[in-house]
Structures are given as C-alpha cells and as structure tokens.
Amino acid sequence: MTTALPRDLQSALGAFAVRDTILIALDFDGTLAPLVDDPEASRMISPARLALEELTEMAGVTIALVTGRAIDSIMRVSEPLEAWYLVGSHGIEVVSPGKLQHYETPWVVPEALTSAFVTVVDAHPGSRLEQKPFGLALHTRGVDPVIAAAAEAAAHEVCASWGGDLAVRTGHGIVECSIHHATKADGLEEIQKRVTPDATLFAGDDMTDEDGFGVLGPSDVAIRVGGGETIAPYGLADASAVAEALWFIHSRRSSATAGS
Numbered sequence: 060m061t062t063a064l065p066r067d068l069q070s071a072l073g074a075f076a077v078r079d080t081i082l083i084a085l086d087f088d089g090t091l092a093p094l095v096d097d098p099e100a101s102r103m104i105s106p107a108r109l110a111l112e113e114l115t116e117m118a119g120v121t122i123a124l125v126t127g128r129a130i131d132s133i134m135r136v137s138e139p140l141e142a143w144y145l146v147g148s149h150g151i152e153v154v155s156p157g158k159l160q161h162y163e164t165p166w167v168v169p170e171a172l173t174s175a176f177v178t179v180v181d182a183h184p185g186s187r188l189e190q191k192p193f194g195l196a197l198h199t200r201g202v203d204p205v206i207a208a209a210a211e212a213a214a215h216e217v218c219a220s221w222g223g224d225l226a227v228r229t230g231h232g233i234v235e236c237s238i239h240h241a242t243k244a245d246g247l248e249e250i251q252k253r254v255t256p257d258a259t260l261f262a263g264d265d266m267t268d269e270d271g272f273g274v275l276g277p278s279d280v281a282i283r284v285g286g287g288e289t290i291a292p293y294g295l296a297d298a299s300a301v302a303e304a305l306w307f308i309h310s311r312r313s314s315a316t317a318g319s
C-alpha cells in the first residue's frame with residue numbers, strides 16, 4: 060500500500076493497530092467531513108465512511124464520534140452505525156451503542172439567553188443560530204468578514220454580560236456558549252471508562268480537540284487535523300488524510316490477525 064502518511068505517524072499507527080483492544084475516537088466536522096457553510100450539509104467523505112464501516116467489523120475495535128454538535132445533530136449528519144459511541148455537546152452527552160434509539164437530547168437553555176442570541180443573529184445578515192441542548196452557537200461561516208467579526212463580538216458580549224457560569228468557545232466561524240461545563244476530554248474519558256481500550260486514537264481539527272489530546276497517554280495517538288498550534292505529536296492535512304490513516308490501521312490490523 061502506498062501512503063503519504065508521515066513516517067513517524069506510520070510507526071505510531073502500526074503499533075496502535077495491533078493492540079488487542081483499540082478505541083478510535085474522531086471529531087466529525089473538519090476531521091471526517093470537510094468544513095462547509097451549512098452545518099446541516101456536512102457529510103463524511105466516503106473513503107472515511109467506508110474505513111470506519113470496515114474497522115467496526117473488526118474484533119477489538121471500538122469507534123466513537125466526539126463532536127461539539129448535539130447528539131441529535133450528529134445523528135442526522137453522520138448516520139452512525141449502531142455499534143458506535145457518540146459524544147455530543149463537547150463531552151456533555153455520551154451515548155453508548157444500543158442506547159441511541161431511545162436517547163432524547165435534553166434542551167435546557169434559558170429563554171432570555173436564547174433571545175439575546177436571536178437579537179445578534181437578526182442584526183447580522185447571514186449569521187445563523189444553532190440551538191444546542193445546553194447552549195447556543197452563532198455561526199458565521201460564509202458571512203462577509205466584517206459582519207462576521209461584528210456578530211462574533213456581539214455574541215461574546217452577550218455571554219460576558221450574562222453573568223452566570225457560561226462556558227464560551229470560539230472555533231472556525233462559530234462562537235458558542237454552554238450552561239454546563241464539560242470538554243471533549245470528559246467525553247473521551249467517559250468512553251475509555253466504558254470500553255477500557257489498550258490504546259486510544261483521537262483526531263480532531265479544533266481548539267476544543269486539544270482538551271481531548273491532553274488526556275491521552277504514551278501508548279495513545281493524538282492527531283491534529285488541518286494544522287494550527289497543538290499539543291498533538293502528529294498532524295494530518297484534512298479528511299482525506301484521516302481516511303488514509305484509518306485504512307492504514309485497517310490494513311495493519313488485518314495482516315496482524317491473518318498472521319497470528
């Protein structure tokens with residue numbers, strides 16, 4: 060198999076692939092799916108989807124999607140297999156396989172906070188509001204940069220003047236706040252507790268994914284996607300490269316199984 064994966068990552072993935080039980084945890088937007096202006100239009104690229112389907116079939120492999128989206132939203136855009144774990148709302152929602160069908164996202168954001176965000180959206184053409192179970196997100200992707208910056212500043216102001224205990228995050232074209240505090244690290248650790256894998260791989264492209272990288276150990280693999288300042292020892296350019304890494308794991312694990 061020819062590969063453009065960096066050599067050091069290849070050896071890390073090779074060692075990871077042959078552990079008895081592995082957890083492959085992946086952010087969705089920007090990691091498995093290219094970033095798009097309309098969050099509802101976001102879809103996994105098919106090489107990544109196929110790799111995850113194949114990996115799901117392998118003994119000892121657990122797949123998890125770890126996203127800032129609400130469970131409700133990640134289910135719509137990712138169409139998860141039944142065997143997958145889902146972490147939504149940056150670690151607040153953690154759903155095990157088989158629990159998905161009866162899972163209902165709780166929606167508990169105060170009305171006053173919602174209407175303050177609606178005011179921001181109304182004043183900045185093109186910006187959009189996403190309602191999350193424990194928070195709100197202002198989206199500005201594709202919006203005129205001047206308007207986007209003004210909208211983001213206004214959203215930050217709403218959060219600052221709310222006075223309560225809001226967790227505020229800024230990402231690619233997004234400002235969001237939540238009324239509960241959790242990070243992707245909490246979600247990742249919760250799955251690790253349920254699955255007890257020998258090793259974990261986590262890949263993501265956002266600042267919020269750095270929390271996840273922070274709880275990985277020496278036998279785990281942390282991959283920052285798309286560049287940027289990171290504590291992850293490895294990097295990949297985009298979803299296509301992530302798909303390639305997934306196929307690499309699949310191929311190494313297949314040969315190891317065939318040889319034993």
Ligand SMILES: [Mg+2]
Nearest residue numbers: 086088089265
């Ligand atoms: Mg992302």
